[in-house]
Amino acid sequence: MKTCIACGMPMTEPADFAMGDITKAYCRHCARPDGTMQSYGEKLDSLSGFLVRTQGLDTGAAVDAARDMMARLPAWKA
Amino acid sequence: MAGTRRRTQKDQTRRHLIEVALEQFAQEGLTTTRTADIANAAGVSHGTVFAHFPTQEVLVTAVIEEFGARVSTRLHELAAGSTGLRDVLAAHLQGLKEFEAFYARLVIERRLLPESAQSTFTLIQSSISFHISQAAGKEMEEGTIHPWPIHLLFNTWVGLLHYYLANGDLFAPEGSVLERYGEELLNHYVGLTGVKRC
Numbered sequence: 433m434k435t436c437i438a439c440g441m442p443m444t445e446p447a448d449f450a451m452g453d454i455t456k457a458y459c460r461h462c463a464r465p466d467g468t469m470q471s472y473g474e475k476l477d478s479l480s481g482f483l484v485r486t487q488g489l490d491t492g493a494a495v496d497a498a499r500d501m502m503a504r505l506p507a508w509k510a
Numbered sequence: 511m512a513g514t515r516r517r518t519q520k521d522q523t524r525r526h527l528i529e530v531a532l533e534q535f536a537q538e539g540l541t542t543t544r545t546a547d548i549a550n551a552a553g554v555s556h557g558t559v560f561a562h563f564p565t566q567e568v569l570v571t572a573v574i575e576e577f578g579a580r581v582s583t584r585l586h587e588l589a590a591g592s593t594g595l596r597d598v599l600a601a602h603l604q605g606l607k608e609f610e611a612f613y614a615r616l617v618i619e620r621r622l623l624p625e626s627a628q629s630t631f632t633l634i635q636s637s638i639s640f641h642i643s644q645a646a647g648k649e650m651e652e653g654t655i656h657p658w659p660i661h662l663l664f665n666t667w668v669g670l671l672h673y674y675l676a677n678g679d680l681f682a683p684e685g686s687v688l689e690r691y692g693e694e695l696l697n698h699y700v701g702l703t704g705v706k707r708c
């Protein structure tokens with residue numbers, strides 16, 4: 433099974449992929465409206481914002497966790 | 511090819527070590543089990559464990575990642591065919607039941623874990639909160655559940671589960687907390703969040 437290189441989400445249905453395109457390595461949540469992949473800064477913002485909105489975390493703690501998670505995903509690995 | 515075979519064997523050893531560690535951590539705790547204990551239980555030399563996981567931190571993080579991948583994949587599959595919040599929560603319970611002992615240890619020991627392991631846990635929770643927010647958004651639009659902020663919806667559910675799991679010795683000393691109380695907690699939570707129709 434494929435997982436998104438930029439956020440780690442499992443991609444099992446065509447609808448999970450960016451623009452419904454199963455040849456893409458990233459998911460629909462990591463795509464910009466034009467289908468290209470979000471930048472590191474955009475993803476860090478959206479991921480930490482998501483942690484604040486859905487888990488209620490402190491903003492600083494959310495950014496730290498998001499940065500740490502992203503460091504281990506293929507799209508952002510050094 | 512010899513190179514490919516060697517790589518396959520290396521992968522197999524790594525997978526075996528992660529399986530053994532999942533089991534050992536569930537029984538003995540994540541912070542107290544040493545890599546030497548894993549080597550013993552797996553029947554390999556300490557050097558073999560070291561070759562795959564140079565530190566305790568790397569091993570703990572890899573095992574939590576593996577647990578997270580399984581739970582979120584399971585939830586992703588189970589939630590794919592479901593529509594309502596209740597279905598998603600039932601799928602969450604089902605996924606956790608398969609790793610209950612490990613998950614309870616993770617909940618109890620989280621703050622003592624290395625930072626990378628803590629972040630992995632937050633990431634796992636975000637895959638759960640994602641499915642909950644998707645289902646809840648739809649139900650709020652339909653007016654079947656209260657328009658609570660998503661983080662309170664999530665934390666109320668997880669808080670309830672974690673309280674029972676962290677104190678499992680008091681709630682189900684002999685067996686599974688989720689087997690015994692899962693249905694009751696689910697019904698209670700659905701009752702709290704649901705809007706009564708007259």
Ligand SMILES: [Zn+2]
Pocket residue numbers: 436437438439440441458459460461462
């Ligand atoms: Zn993604």
